[in-house]
Every structure is written in C-alpha cells, then in structure tokens.
Amino acid sequence: MSEEIISLKNAFPNFSNELIEEIVANSSFQSFKAGEVIMRTGQYIKSTILILKGQLKIYREGEDGEEFLMYYLQAGQACAISLICSTKNQTSQITAKVVEDVEAVSIPIALMDKWMMNHRSWYEFVIYTYRTRFEEVLEVVDNIAFRAMDERLEFYLKRHAKACGCKEINLSHQEIALELNTSREVVSRLLKKMEQRGLVNLHRNQIELLM
C-alpha cells in the first residue's frame, strides 16, 4: 500500500476503500508552505482540497484588506465553501491561508457530484462538513453580535489553544488584533487585564493560558 493511501486512510478513516481508490486514481497530492494563500476571495474554485496534514485558517476579507477569522481546518477536514461552490462555476467568498505546512489532496470538482451519488461515505462526509462549518460560523456570529471584545479575545485564545493542542500561544498582539479586526493596543490592554485576573501569563511573542 502506498504512502499516500496510508495517510489518506489515517486522515479520513470513514472513507470506504473504493472511495480511497477513486481519490488516489483521480486527484493530485500537493504541498503548501506556511504563509501561502491557497484560495482567495473572488477566485474561481476548480477543485476541493482534503487536508492530510498541517493547518489552514479560513477568513473573510473586508474591503480595506481587514481579516476576520472564521475557522481553522486540519487533517481530516475539507473546506465547506469549496464543497458548496463546486456545483456551479462559483467564486470563493473566503480566503484560505496556510498556518502550518500543509499536505493535501486536490480533487477536481467534476468528480464530486458523481461521488455524492456513488459513495455513501463521501456523501456523509460532505453533509457532516456542511453541518459543522455552518455551526462554527453561527458561533462566530454569536461572538461578534452578542459579546464584547474581552470575551471575544478569551474565546479566540481558547479556540487557538484547542487547535494547536497546547497552552502556549505563539502569536504577537498585532496578529491577534488582525484576526479579531481590532487594534494592537486594544489587545494589549485586554491581555493585561486578563493577566491581572490570573487567566494568562504574558511573555514576548507568547501567551500562556492558565484556564
């Protein structure tokens, strides 16, 4: 069994063997380096990407280039937007940037419709992806609609810690400010308050979560 099949099986354990064979036969394996933007607002979507390794962040871009984080994607996941847009010749509504070097499988959108009909495990994966991403976006709406910046910052830090699986967050205040669409000073201010409340320890380029 080739290395590619093994990593596909590992990342997508629910896929049937026949589906995996079809994927391997019809799609190309690709790598992306941290910092690369692999999908941009307004771009046409020609393929869907299944992530085998690494991490992506999906965000919405404002008119003046502001970013707004929607969610992270990791091994075993796919971008809901690309699955959705695939049917029509649709342009992307979001931007995807690589956080940690990514290995992925690129699937021509033409095949997806067929698989939906022929492969139960693909169908279930797509529906599951829709549902979880929709819920995640709803949670994002909650946060910005109902919560003030301090709570949003806490939520952001927790989510980030969860995504990277550790309590040390290696981000500058500036980077956090970008993703929350606020300013560095505000982030510094709020982090300082959190430190006083004993929720975090602050270091240069690192925030240590104590919650």
Added chain:
Amino acid sequence: MSEEIISLKNAFPNFSNELIEEIVANSSFQSFKAGEVIMRTGQYIKSTILILKGQLKIYREGEDGEEFLMYYLQAGQACAISLICSTKNQTSQITAKVVEDVEAVSIPIALMDKWMMNHRSWYEFVIYTYRTRFEEVLEVVDNIAFRAMDERLEFYLKRHAKACGCKEINLSHQEIALELNTSREVVSRLLKKMEQRGLVNLHRNQIELLM
C-alpha cells in the same frame, strides 16, 4: 390535480414530477400564524419545512434572549439548518419565527436521505440551499465584523424592503433595534441622520425608503 400539488409546483418549479408525488404522498401540509415560533434553539429537529407561502425569519438567540437576524425565508425556500441537522439527531441552533402567515409542507427527515440519492432535483435543491444560506450568513458576518451601526442599519432596511418587495417598511424602531441587537435610541438617532441625508422619510410605524 389537487390544489396542494399546484402550489408545490408553483413554489418549487424545479422539482421533478416524481419528487412532487413523493412529497405529497409522504408529508403533511401545515399552516402557521404570524408571530408563531416554529423552531427554537435547542429543540430537536424532526422534520424539514418547505415554504409554500408567507415569510419566516431565522435568527440566532443570545444568552439573555437577544435576537440577531440571520435571514428571511420565503416561498420556494427551506431552512438550511433543518436540512443539515436532519442527518443526525440534531438540535436546532437557531429560532424561526413567522413574519407573515405561512403555509408549508413538513417532511419527515427520514425521507430526505433517500431522496438525496433518488431524486436529482431534490439533491440540487439541497445543495443550492446550503450554498445560498452559507453565503448569506457570511454576508452577515461581514456586516457585523467590518461595518458600523449606520451602515448595518442601511443594509438591514434595504434587505427588508427587498424581502417584502416594497419601499415602505412597517416596523417600529424598537423592533429594528432588537434584530440588530442594539437599542431603540440608537436606531432613532441613526434614522434621523438618514432622514437629514435624504435617504428616508420617517412616519409613525413606517419608514419610507428613498434609495
């Protein structure tokens, strides 16, 4: 041909005849009065609803009962959330309230999986619904993430006018404030400014759009 079939065909012209027959054979026709809440956050979803007539609004509820409007649903549409949640025994993440008296078809979720496989027109409808609702929610995120209240109010008024198909919006400032999760005073203030800029005429319980 029964009256029910005719209204189904009118609202969902892309459904195949076989699909319409199956719908009629397997689902129940229901009516709801304006103001009724037909789906609530946390409730289990047992069926999907296709709207034949009237209007619903879908909103997210905050912890203290705040509302936040996501989008409107009208004839020919269905709630994306209920389509998505249907696969698993899933609870609703949103609340649906009737704006104008609604006539609808209620479809047991058990059938939907089957139809996805057997009816091309159903499959396309579901995918289309996912996509458009997802985009709509992304637009909502844009608005609250990147825009100030004055722009959001303008957007809200335009969207409302579009949904009801007229330039006269019969809502109190209080109702608008609820949907934008702000206070009546703020809405009054901003509307007054819009009136001075010549964008609206204000009347009791009515806002006349001039854009």
Added chain:
DNA sequence: TTGCCCGTGTGACAAATGTTACTGTGGCTG
C-alpha cells in the same frame, strides 16, 4: 558596542455606541 527594529506597555484623547431620563404626540378605550 552601537544602533535599530520589533514587540510591548501605557496615557490621553476621539468617536461610536449604550443607558437613563424625560418630553411630546397620536390613537385607542373606557
């Protein structure tokens, strides 16, 4: 070492929004 850049801390102020309180007005009902 010196100088520089980046990340951070912080004070002062501006702007937007939320809150409180009070006024007026139109229409409905007893």
Added chain:
DNA sequence: CAGCCACAGTAACATTTGTCACACGGGCAA
C-alpha cells in the same frame, strides 16, 4: 372627553473601542 399606552425625539452622560503618541527593552546585525 379623559386617561393610557405605544412610539418617537432628544439631551446628558457612561462605557467601550479605536487612534495617536511615546517610552522601554530584547535581540540581532553592522
């Protein structure tokens, strides 16, 4: 008609957030 209530307008103030200005210190490169 009188009283009441929902809706709207508005002033004054509090709070939150954004912006500007500047200071400090660590680490790296010339």
